[in-house]
Structure formats: C-alpha cells, structure tokens
Amino acid sequence: MTTLFISDLHLDASRPQITALFIGFLEGEARRADALYILGDLFEAWVGDDDPSELGASVAQALHAVASAGVPLYFIHGNRDFLLGGRFADRCGMRLLPDPAVINLYGKPVLLGHGDLLCSDDLAYQAFRAQTRNPDWQQQFLAQPLPARLAFAAQARAASAAHQGGMKQTDQAQFETVTDVTPATVRATFQRYGVDTMIHGHTHRPAVHALDVDGRACTRVVLGDWYQQGSVLRVDAQGMHLQALA
Numbered sequence: 001m002t003t004l005f006i007s008d009l010h011l012d013a014s015r016p017q018i019t020a021l022f023i024g025f026l027e028g029e030a031r032r033a034d035a036l037y038i039l040g041d042l043f044e045a046w047v048g049d050d051d052p053s054e055l056g057a058s059v060a061q062a063l064h065a066v067a068s069a070g071v072p073l074y075f076i077h078g079n080r081d082f083l084l085g086g087r088f089a090d091r092c093g094m095r096l097l098p099d100p101a102v103i104n105l106y107g108k109p110v111l112l113g114h115g116d117l118l119c120s121d122d123l124a125y126q127a128f129r130a131q132t133r134n135p136d137w138q139q140q141f142l143a144q145p146l147p148a149r150l151a152f153a154a155q156a157r158a159a160s161a162a163h164q165g166g167m168k169q170t171d172q173a174q175f176e177t178v179t180d181v182t183p184a185t186v187r188a189t190f191q192r193y194g195v196d197t198m199i200h201g202h203t204h205r206p207a208v209h210a211l212d213v214d215g216r217a218c219t220r221v222v223l224g225d226w227y228q229q230g231s232v233l234r235v236d237a238q239g240m241h242l243q244a245l246a
Contacts, residue, residue: 003105004030005233007039007114007201008225010080013055021230021246026062029232031069037103038094039201039223040078040114045157047149048142049087060091067093076101078114078202079125082132083142102193106237111195115202115222118181118189180205187211190218199223199233206231208242 011019030036042059067073073094077084089096100113120126131137141149180203190198190213199221206224210217221242224231230245 001032001034001236003034003037003235005037005039005112005199005221005223005235006226006231007078007223008041008204008231009038010041010044010226011055011059012044013053015227018226018230019055019058022226023058023062025230025232025245026066030066031071033071035072035074036066037074037076037112037199039076039112039199040099040116041080041201041225042075042078042084043081045153046081046084047146047153048083049085051146051150056088060088063092063094076112076114079116079129083138100189100193102195105197105235108197109193109195111189111193111198113198113200115181115200118185118200119179119203120182120185122179179203186220187213190216197221201225206242208240 009018009022011022043056063073073092074097075084075089075092075094076097076099084096086096097112099117100111102109102111104110116125116129132141141152144152186198190196196213196216196218198219201223203222204225204227205222207222209220209222211220212218221233221240223233223242224244232243232245234241234243
C-alpha cells in the first residue's frame with residue numbers, strides 16, 4: 001500500500017486533457033492507496049464553493065468516489081484555491097489541513113505544505129498572500145456576486161503573469177531566485193518543526209533535495225505541476241518515489 005501526494009494540478013476548463021488525466025488517476029491508482037494528499041492549487045482558480053461549474057462538479061464526484069472506496073483524502077490550500085471551503089471539501093469527502101501540517105507517515109513525522117510560505121524573498125506575493133488569507137477580506141470577497149469574483153480572479157491571474165514576465169525580462173537570475181524557496185526559510189522551518197522530511201509544491205520545480213540542518217540529514221521533496229504531465233509522489237514503508245504520470 002502507498003500514500004500518494006500531488007499538487008499544482010491547476011485544473012481549468014481550457015485544459016480538459018489534464019482533467020481527464022487526473023480523473024483517470026482517481027479511478028485507478030488513487031482508489032488503492034493508503035491515503036491521498038493534495039497540497040494545493042488543485043484548481044487554476046477558485047472563487048467560492050457556490051460556483052456551479054461543471055469542472056468543479058466532475059472533480060468533486062471523482063474525489064468522493066475515492067473517499068467512498070475507503071481512501072482518506074486530505075487537502076492543503078494553495079495560492080490559487082485558498083477560498084476552497086468546507087462545503088466543497090464535504091462534497092469531495094476531503095479533510096482540510098492547515099498549512100503547514102505535520103503528519104505521521106509510516107511512523108515518521110513529515111511536514112506538509114503548499115510551499116508558498118517558503119518563498120519569503122517574493123515580497124510582493126507575500127503581501128498579497130497576507131491580504132487574501134485575512135478572514136475579513138475573504139468574507140467581503142465572497143459576499144460579492146459570482147461574476148465579479150470571476151472577473152477579479154481573471155484579473156489577478158493576468159497581473160501575476162505580467163509581473164512574472166517582467167521579472168524574467170529584467171533579470172532572469174533574480175526571477176529564478178525570488179520565485180523559488182528561500183534557503184534560510186527552509187532551514188528555519190526544519191528547525192521550528194523538528195522534522196527531517198518536508199513535502200511541498202508551488203514552485204513547479206520537482207526534485208528531491210538533501211540538506212544538512214544542524215547536523216541532521218534532511219530531505220525536501222518538491223512536487224511537480226500538472227501543466228504538461230501529472231506528477232505524483234508515492235511513499236510506502238520502504239521509501240519514496242517522485243515520478244511523472246505521462
């Protein structure tokens with residue numbers, strides 16, 4: 001039996017092939033797992049659990065079928081779907097976890113997160129994150145009509161793309177640094193939680209990193225995104241394997 005970890009699927013109606021790949025994954029391997037953890041950005045955008053989109057309905061149905069098969073499902077919010085709430089989680093049969101969260105993985109404590117908190121050098125994003133995670137801001141936003149929320153999400157995605165594109169043109173090296181994790185923050189996070197394994201997504205740089213933290217051998221696993229292919233981390237009592245699905 002294996003525990004599965006995925007993140008950064010960015011499901012969107014404009015990319016039906018990725019949605020089909022994900023649903024196929026849920027109908028196959030996921031139903032035989034010990035548990036499935038989704039570490040954020042399941043959707044390209046999420047503006048509230050009242051959005052009646054066909055995409056959300058089909059994903060909820062497929063996830064609920066996994067939960068009904070006896071597989072525990074867990075979800076940590078990403079920077080694109082931080083408004084996913086308890087109503088939709090219940091439709092999926094998922095349990096919402098805080099970010100970060102420590103779990104017991106085959107007898108070993110492991111730290112999970114989306115990963116954006118580790119990118120502390122990206123000051124503009126961290127300011128945006130602090131604003132949009134504020135409960136008052138979220139309450140005011142969710143009180144707006146659905147079309148207004150959808151327009152805001154589209155505008156925010158366009159602004160983010162323009163910001164990143166400008167950074168790339170100005171200084172590619174700086175862009176790579178700012179949009180990746182900050183090493184000092186990674187080290188401080190390992191020290192704070194006292195674990196030697198961390199799993200996260202967000203940066204779209206899939207890899208397994210080995211590092212030394214105060215004399216402890218630590219491992220940081222970065223999950224891949226699903227823009228071109230699926231990425232899954234499979235963990236069992238013998239070890240972990242980060243692989244592409246297609």
